[in-house]
Amino acid sequence: MGKSLPVFKPLPPADVRRIDQASRQILKRIGIRIKDDAILDKLKKAGAKVDYHNQRVRFEEEWLDELLSRAPSKFTLYSRDEKHNLPLGEGEVHFANGGRVFRIINIADGDYRLTMLKDIAHTATLVDRLEHIRFYVIACQAHDVEPQYYHLNDFCNAFNNTNKHVMGGCDNVEGVRQVWKLASLIAGGEDRLRKKPFFSVITNPISPLTIGPNAAKILSFCAIHGIPVTCASAPIAGATSPVTLAGTLAQMHAEVLAGISITQIFFPGAKVLYGAVPTTMDLRNMEFSMGSSEMGMMSAAAVQLSKLYHLPIRASAGVTESKRPDIQSGVEKSFSNLMVAMAGADCVLLAAGMLDSGNSVSYEQYAIDNEIIGMVYRVLSGIRVNKETLSLDVIEQVGPGGNYIMEEHTVDCMREEFFYPGLSIRYNFDIWEERGHPDMLSRANDMVHNILTEHAEGKDGLLGTDMLREIRKTFPEIKNI
Amino acid sequence: MNDFKALSEAVNKGDNKTALVEVQKSLDAGSSAEEILNKGLITAMNEVGDKFSKGLIFVPQMLRSAKTMQECTNLLQPFFQEGDITSKGKVLIGTVKGDLHDIGKNLVSMMLEGAGFTITDLGVDIPPEKFVEKTKEVKPDIIGLSALLSTTMPAMAQTIEALQKAGLRDQVKIIIGGAPVTEKYAQQINADSYAPDAGSAVNKAKALLGIS
Ligand code: B1M
Numbered sequence: 001m002g003k004s005l006p007v008f009k010p011l012p013p014a015d016v017r018r019i020d021q022a023s024r025q026i027l028k029r030i031g032i033r034i035k036d037d038a039i040l041d042k043l044k045k046a047g048a049k050v051d052y053h054n055q056r057v058r059f060e061e062e063w064l065d066e067l068l069s070r071a072p073s074k075f076t077l078y079s080r081d082e083k084h085n086l087p088l089g090e091g092e093v094h095f096a097n098g099g100r101v102f103r104i105i106n107i108a109d110g111d112y113r114l115t116m117l118k119d120i121a122h123t124a125t126l127v128d129r130l131e132h133i134r135f136y137v138i139a140c141q142a143h144d145v146e147p148q149y150y151h152l153n154d155f156c157n158a159f160n161n162t163n164k165h166v167m168g169g170c171d172n173v174e175g176v177r178q179v180w181k182l183a184s185l186i187a188g189g190e191d192r193l194r195k196k197p198f199f200s201v202i203t204n205p206i207s208p209l210t211i212g213p214n215a216a217k218i219l220s221f222c223a224i225h226g227i228p229v230t231c232a233s234a235p236i237a238g239a240t241s242p243v244t245l246a247g248t249l250a251q252m253h254a255e256v257l258a259g260i261s262i263t264q265i266f267f268p269g270a271k272v273l274y275g276a277v278p279t280t281m282d283l284r285n286m287e288f289s290m291g292s293s294e295m296g297m298m299s300a301a302a303v304q305l306s307k308l309y310h311l312p313i314r315a316s317a318g319v320t321e322s323k324r325p326d327i328q329s330g331v332e333k334s335f336s337n338l339m340v341a342m343a344g345a346d347c348v349l350l351a352a353g354m355l356d357s358g359n360s361v362s363y364e365q366y367a368i369d370n371e372i373i374g375m376v377y378r379v380l381s382g383i384r385v386n387k388e389t390l391s392l393d394v395i396e397q398v399g400p401g402g403n404y405i406m407e408e409h410t411v412d413c414m415r416e417e418f419f420y421p422g423l424s425i426r427y428n429f430d431i432w433e434e435r436g437h438p439d440m441l442s443r444a445n446d447m448v449h450n451i452l453t454e455h456a457e458g459k460d461g462l463l464g465t466d467m468l469r470e471i472r473k474t475f476p477e478i479k480n481i
Numbered sequence: 482m483n484d485f486k487a488l489s490e491a492v493n494k495g496d497n498k499t500a501l502v503e504v505q506k507s508l509d510a511g512s513s514a515e516e517i518l519n520k521g522l523i524t525a526m527n528e529v530g531d532k533f534s535k536g537l538i539f540v541p542q543m544l545r546s547a548k549t550m551q552e553c554t555n556l557l558q559p560f561f562q563e564g565d566i567t568s569k570g571k572v573l574i575g576t577v578k579g580d581l582h583d584i585g586k587n588l589v590s591m592m593l594e595g596a597g598f599t600i601t602d603l604g605v606d607i608p609p610e611k612f613v614e615k616t617k618e619v620k621p622d623i624i625g626l627s628a629l630l631s632t633t634m635p636a637m638a639q640t641i642e643a644l645q646k647a648g649l650r651d652q653v654k655i656i657i658g659g660a661p662v663t664e665k666y667a668q669q670i671n672a673d674s675y676a677p678d679a680g681s682a683v684n685k686a687k688a689l690l691g692i693s
Contacts, residue, residue: 141631212581285539286540355662
């Protein structure tokens with residue numbers, strides 16, 4: 001699947017190099033502000049040019065290249081069930097949902113409310129069952145958990161409801177440490193976790209050109225403990241980066257390369273993903289716009305920039321400003337998902353569940369996005385051309401005027417050739433009327449209902465009774481498990 | 482007679498340098514500060530506002546024009562006897578403790594400044610004590626609090642409590658905003674006003690101080 005990638009390259013090779021050169025100039029001349037003196041000391045010892053007064057680190061090109069060359073070009077995001085392992089740097093595209101929203105929209109009554117811990121359990125369950133969403137990102141804020149323990153509770157609920165890889169945005173290193181302890185217990189020891197880490201962490205620089213103390217500490221902790229990490233730059237073109245796409249890419253690329261090289265100082269060979277979330281501002285009225293065409297174009301271009309250094313990338317797509325699953329969300333999501341997948345991103349985050357510029361989710365949107373992503377995967381797998389698919393034999397057999405419906409060739413090839421959507425309406429008009437005018441959204445609603453009811457009938461969750469008992473004993477801070 | 486054409490053009494373009502030169506020229510040529518303000522700057526800004534509301538220009542252009550207007554007014558200030566013409570009021574603004582998001586807050590600041598308020602921007606991750614300390618120092622008419630994380634919203638309530646405890650609450654009006662913040666929450670925590678975006682923040686600020 002998807003081995004013929006990438007097929008969409010928004011930048012010609014010479015322009016990729018020009019943007020990269022601009023980024024290297026930014027790192028050399030302007031530098032990155034790192035707001036943590038202890039980290040600055042460490043970087044200085046490793047050979048950085050540090051201006052303590054302005055908390056600025058400058059990267060000489062040779063030093064930068066030396067650090068970047070240490071970062072692995074291939075590694076695996078492991079899962080507790082190995083059939084869900086995700087090889088990176090192998091030309092495969094892995095889609096995931098988006099994280100950390102604060103609001104959920106209930107489609108049935110149009111209401112919305114703050115997200116809770118149960119929403120993490122539910123969205124993890126949905127991702128577990130929806131085949132095209134290949135890993136789970138902690139979807140929302142659990143507003144019913146005390147701040148000191150929310151990462152621990154979030155990840156525990158995620159682990160208990162999906163065996164797929166779990167990634168999550170973390171605010172501070174203490175949160176990461178708690179999750180790491182929990183995962184070590186589940187893995188059967190720190191060493192085992194280090195060999196096959198089944199969770200990973202997202203942190204962010206602050207555009208323009210700043211890495212805060214929390215992000216720096218998280219990068220350090222993850223690098224040292226073998227947890228895959230991404231320092232995802234999220235510039236807003238026209239607000240926190242230049243209005244030009246090329247300028248935004250140059251600044252973003254510089255921020256990402258800085259984050260990656262820092263991890264390689266803490267631990268050479270640390271598993272790190274190039275992280276890109278380039279967005280735009282609608283400058284007519286200053287409205288944040290994630291679902292813009294430019295977002296998709298820049299994300300696709302980011303793939304090209306990451307591949308210049310053979311780095312696996314966590315790109316972004318499938319986002320929208322729309323507040324509900326509707327025409328706008330369908331258009332915006334499909335547009336960027338396809339572009340970024342066709343560019344050959346290793347991971348595509350934010351691609352499922354999200355609405356409202358990343359502020360909201362709806363359960364139904366997970367099912368709908370799963371279908372959009374299924375269509376994208378179909379495109380990626382391309383048109384098979386070989387003796388069998390060229391079909392000369394069967395064409396001859398059927399001859400002029402016949403049909404192919406009952407041919408063995410049809411039965412042999414039909415499953416592989418088409419993508420069969422689960423939600424799109426393909427009934428003819430009369431049947432559609434007979435069934436009460438269903439649409440994609442109403443069918444998504446049914447699908448979600450089925451998945452969650454079936455799940456509620458299940459037992460203890462995926463971690464199993466014994467492990468859960470152990471977890472309760474070791475982590476009394478974890479609720480509802 | 483001075484028709485202030487060049488000045489008006491400069492304000493429309495947001496061309497700071499030319500505008501300041503033009504103001505100086507008009508002063509040298511004997512125009513009164515009042516005339517420059519009313520016939521030059523305010524007329525130009527009205528044109529800008531008009532173009533903006535018709536969608537002919539975008540926010541960055543409007544902000545640049547407003548900034549130009551502001552600097553020209555600063556230059557004229559010494560020529561006015563009847564006190565401060567440059568400021569509609571003082572606003573102390575910041576993103577609350579634990580929160581690093583600042584784009585929305587910056588936009589609100591720029592818009593308020595453009596509308597003639599004097600801004601003291603404390604930046605991000607500002608603890609309640611700092612708001613208290615700065616309130617004593619700056620004596621603002623309005624305090625603006627921004628939060629983009631549902632988890633840092635409680636810091637807004639804590640900031641208002643701290644102002645209350647310091648005996649400062651009655652001397653200021655408080656506006657809050659940010660994506661997860663709501664009107665209802667503003668009432669709950671005893672803020673005076675809530676604004677869903679930067680444009681409305683300006684209107685709310687004016688309403689709080691009873692100016693139009
Ligand atoms: C005084 O009176 C007023 C009046 C009106 C006021 C006002 C004050 N303040 C704002 N307004 C209003 O007027 C403004 C103009 O119209 C508006 O301001 P806004 O700020 O809403 O609008 C801006 C013009 C554009 N909008 C923005 O700038 C915010 C966009 C989103 C995508 C966002 C961004 C860009 C960032 N982030 Co953050 N971020 C998200 C945001 C999702 C979203 N769609 O809002 C949100 C808010 N972030 C979130 C998170 C979780 C985080 N972020 C973090 C970091 C960052 C970046 C650094 C990458 C970057 C910020 C860069 C910066 N310089 O500010 C981390 C936290 C850091 C911290 N301690 O604060 C981190 C924890 C990331 C992580 N590791 O998981 C989520 C919050 C979840 C929650 N519980 O509430 C989030 C919804 C995205 C998500 N789904 O993950 C109005 O709200």
